[in-house]
Amino acid sequence: MDLECKGCSFTWSNKREGENLVKKRLDRAFCSLQWRVTYPEAECIALSAIGSDHTPLLISLAQPKRRKRKQFKYEAYWTDDAECKTIVRDTWNELALHDLNVMEKLQQVQQQLIQRSKSKFGHAKKRITWLKECQNLADILNQYCFASSQAINLNKSGIYFSKGCPTALKRNMATALRVPEITKTGKYLGIPLDWEHSKKDMFAWILARVNPKLDSWKEKLLSKEGKEILLKAVIQAIPQYAMSIFKIPISICKAIERKVASFWWKSNEKNAGIHWKKWDLLKTRKSEGGLGFKDLQIFNTTMLAKQMWRIIQNPDSLLTKILKGLYYSHCDIWNAGRGSRPSWG
Incomplete structure (x- = not known):
C-alpha cells in the first residue's frame, strides 16, 4: 500500500526554466498492511531537494509524546501567607493519626498547598508572565516614540480584554500600560470593530x-x-x-x-x-x-471587484501579502476558495 506523503507536492524536477520546467511525483514509499498496523503513527515526509533533481523521503516512526508528570515546586510567596503555614501544620497533624510514611504525608501536604494556591492566588505564574509581556509592550511603544519623535496620546488609547480575563489582571495590565480599560472597541473610519453578533x-x-x-x-x-x-x-x-x-x-x-x-x-x-x-x-x-x-x-459587488483588481495589479503590496498568507497561500486569487477561517464580514 502507498504510504501517504507530506511536504513537497512533487519529488522530481528537471530543473529547467520557463515552459520547459517539468515536475512530477516519481518517488513513493510503500508498506505492507501488517507494517502499517504495527506503526500506525508513521508518516512519509518529502524534504527539499538540495543538489539533486529528486527530493529525499523521510519516514518517521515517532510515537506521540507522553505527557510528563508536573514536578511540584514550593512557591516563595506561600511563605508570606499565614494560612499556608496553618494548612501545613494542620494537615501534618491530621495525617499523624493514620499509618502513613513520610512520603505519603508529604504528598498530601503538596495537594493541600496546590489547592489552596489555586483558590486564592489562581495561576500566578501566568499572571506574572502576562504582566512581563505587558511591560515589554510598553517598552516597545516607548522605543517607538523615541525613534519616531512622536508621542502616543494615552487619553485616546485603551485596552480591551476578553470575557474570561480576571478582574485583578485587567486592572494590573491597564495600570502598567497607563491606559483605561474599555468594554467596547468602538469604530474606525465609521466601521464598528466589534463582530460578535449577526x-x-x-x-x-x-x-x-x-x-x-x-x-x-x-x-x-x-x-x-x-x-x-x-x-x-x-x-x-x-x-x-x-x-x-x-x-x-x-x-x-x-x-x-x-x-x-x-x-x-x-x-x-x-x-x-x-x-x-x-x-x-x-x-x-x-x-x-x-x-x-x-x-x-x-x-x-463592483467596489469589491475594484479591491480584487488592486490585489492583482499590486502583487508585492503589503495588503496583497497579508490576504494571500491568510486566505489563499497555496493558490492565486482566481482559484481561492472560502478557506477554513474566512472573515465573514
Whole structure:
C-alpha cells in the first residue's frame, strides 16, 4: 500500500526554466498492511531537494509524546501567607493519626498547598508572565516614540480584554500600560470593530444613519431636482466605504432602497405618496428612461471587484501579502476558495 506523503507536492524536477520546467511525483514509499498496523503513527515526509533533481523521503516512526508528570515546586510567596503555614501544620497533624510514611504525608501536604494556591492566588505564574509581556509592550511603544519623535496620546488609547480575563489582571495590565480599560472597541473610519453578533445586526448602523437624515429633510420644501441631489450625494454615499471592504447583507441594501423610494415619492409628512414607477426602472440610466439611482447590490459587488483588481495589479503590496498568507497561500486569487477561517464580514 502507498504510504501517504507530506511536504513537497512533487519529488522530481528537471530543473529547467520557463515552459520547459517539468515536475512530477516519481518517488513513493510503500508498506505492507501488517507494517502499517504495527506503526500506525508513521508518516512519509518529502524534504527539499538540495543538489539533486529528486527530493529525499523521510519516514518517521515517532510515537506521540507522553505527557510528563508536573514536578511540584514550593512557591516563595506561600511563605508570606499565614494560612499556608496553618494548612501545613494542620494537615501534618491530621495525617499523624493514620499509618502513613513520610512520603505519603508529604504528598498530601503538596495537594493541600496546590489547592489552596489555586483558590486564592489562581495561576500566578501566568499572571506574572502576562504582566512581563505587558511591560515589554510598553517598552516597545516607548522605543517607538523615541525613534519616531512622536508621542502616543494615552487619553485616546485603551485596552480591551476578553470575557474570561480576571478582574485583578485587567486592572494590573491597564495600570502598567497607563491606559483605561474599555468594554467596547468602538469604530474606525465609521466601521464598528466589534463582530460578535449577526452580520445583519452589525450593519444596522447604516440604517441608523440613513433614517435621521431622511426624517430631518422636509419633502414639501424640496423640488424633485433637490431630492435627487440629496439622495445621490448624501444617502447613497453613506454605505460607500463599508461596501468597498465588506459584502453588505441584501436585506440592508433593500431597506435603504425602500427608504429612498418612499422619500422620493412622498409629497408631505402625512401622505406616503403613490409610487408611479417601479424602483428597478428608476435605477436605470437617464438615457434609458430612469433617474440614475444606484443599485446598491451591484455597486457593492463592483467596489469589491475594484479591491480584487488592486490585489492583482499590486502583487508585492503589503495588503496583497497579508490576504494571500491568510486566505489563499497555496493558490492565486482566481482559484481561492472560502478557506477554513474566512472573515465573514
